[in-house]
Amino acid sequence: MRDEILTFLERNSRIDLKELAIILGTDEVTVVNEIAKMEEEHIICGYHTLIDWDKTSADKVTALIEVRVTPQRGQGFDSIAERIYNYPEVRSVYLISGAYDLMVILEGKTLKEVSGFVSDKLSTLDSVLSTATHFILKKYKDHGTIFEKKSKDERMPMTL
């Protein structure tokens, strides 16, 4: 039941819980309680909305930055990750395998603002050895949703 609820919520956090209960063949109280428990257990950590900012007038630039660090004695990567993710402009921080250690996703209004952040705040951190910045030019698919999806139903309208 939990996995099914999570699968539905992940795709549509605004789903009507009464409808979700019908679809899953259970009652609303069960669904509401499960969700509350999962929120408490921090399995459900937030409800966000997926936005294609390119279609708005807002200025937004997103960068993917690979960061190489020297892990802190006794703390591994956790404290350097915390120093980085505390910045509100940092959207995501992941510990990754490969040539780099951390993957940071950063948002700013302009290219200059983002590169400024990297050179002034990120590269200057004590444990940071090197960074590689990649600017996102176009988003095709994000969080499982294809942005330019064809919505027209191409099937013949009636078939036996």
Added chain:
Amino acid sequence: MRDPLVKKVVDIPPSGIRKFFDIVSEMDDVISLGVGEPDFDTPWHIRDEGIYTLEKGKTFYTSNAGLKELRQEICLYLKRHYDLDYDYASEVLVTVGGSEAIDLAMRVMLNPGDEVLIPEPCYVSYVPCCVLAGGTPHIIELKVENEFRLTKEELLAHINDKTKMLVLPFPNNPTGAIMERKDLEGIAKVAREKDLIVVSDEIYSELTYGTGHVSIASLPGMKERTITINGFSKSHAMTGWRLGYACGPAPILKQMTKVHQFAIMCAPTNSQYAAVEGLRNGDKDVQEMRQAYDGRRRYLIHAFEEMGLPCFEPKGAFYVFPSIQKFGLTSDEFAERLLREERLAVVPGTAFGNSGEGFLRISYAYSLEDLKKALDRLRHFIKKLEAEK
């Protein structure tokens, strides 16, 4: 110039939805719940395999019976899912859709005068294929009280000394009915006693809810008298790829393969390669699609209950078959008014046989959002009809 057409062919009635199709194409903003195919695209890994085999230039004929790997995978799949044991070398034929398999089975087994028992409401091909093959269709009208299952009493009541074949289309289009093991055991007993050939159209076998599909050929004494027909259209969302298969006793399959060889040569090669990928790695996608259909099914049944539209709970395929008898309109009248006044298209039950009178076929091969919009229109129409009374 003389009339070149065969009377038997001309006399076959045209499709019962031709009229609706024409009306729908003239209207704007019609929501149609009248399709008979999945709303999902073929899973990407299967499409990718199809594209890859085209790139690699695999564009030649396959053997008449179909690609060896595909026949082998079909046998593994049928064993894995339905406990059926077929020999890929002599008991499997890959066809152009389940449709071709039905046609071939009838063509190789019906002598003039042979009767074929066809339970209705059902898919529209069985009667015409029977007629074209020279057989005589004998309709069994199923009842909503039995959830449109075929009972052994009904079967016995319709058998005579000309009866040769029984068509078993379950899970069923249009009713969504299934036959569970206990139902099939009753039928199997009669089939054995009366020496009937069973043509089991199991194209919706992956779409059963709350219970697994049982293939009649897996019951004792049935494999030697059953042609099991299935395919990839509904389970793997591959309707346009035109691929299905028939499995059965070697002597019958040999003749079916012979006719197939002369009339078709082989099923599309590209589709066959893609289907191998589907059978090997597609179980997870099939399950996800089934779960999605199940959610929509529950949603629809609940909505019909709230609207006061009587409907038995369908446990198979992706159709719901509610009754509209209480409104005093025929299925055709209801469907036409619904289309013209609410721009909502559904299929009248009579398109599938006389026993469909008083019912509608509503498909749930649509997203929840589309279903909700459609249900709003239906609800509005029902309120209107109730006010008219």
